[in-house]
Amino acid sequence: MEETRSLVLDLLMVSWGVITAALVVLVVYRGTLSSKEDDQIFIDEAEQHHYKEQQMIIARISRLTRPIIALAVLSGVLLLAGAGVWIYQGYKSF
Numbered sequence: 001m002e003e004t005r006s007l008v009l010d011l012l013m014v015s016w017g018v019i020t021a022a023l024v025v026l027v028v029y030r031g032t033l034s035s036k037e038d039d040q041i042f043i044d045e046a047e048q049h050h051y052k053e054q055q056m057i058i059a060r061i062s063r064l065t066r067p068i069i070a071l072a073v074l075s076g077v078l079l080l081a082g083a084g085v086w087i088y089q090g091y092k093s094f
Contacts, residue, residue: 009085016078023071030064033057 036057 006089009082009089012078012082012085016075016082019071019078020075023068023075026064026068026071030061030068033061033064
């Protein structure tokens with residue numbers, strides 16, 4: 001029975017690590033995109049392609065918002081569940 005509880009804690013912590021690593025990758029990628037985004041852009045007709053590039057960057061950043069929030073919530077839930085299982089195991093063995 002002790003091994004089962006330890007297995008549950010191990011699985012929770014491994015899944016938390018994987019989800020958190022994916023979250024870090026997405027946040028770093030979003031930061032990289034944000035560094036390419038300009039706050040203001042003054043262009044004429046000849047440089048219209050810069051405007052389109054900025055619109056594409058803004059669209060990519062916008063698409064990343066929901067997955068980042070979902071992964072952050074999932075990471076928090078898994079961390080709290082792991083802490084709960086760890087505390088429960090501590091009380092059971094105490």
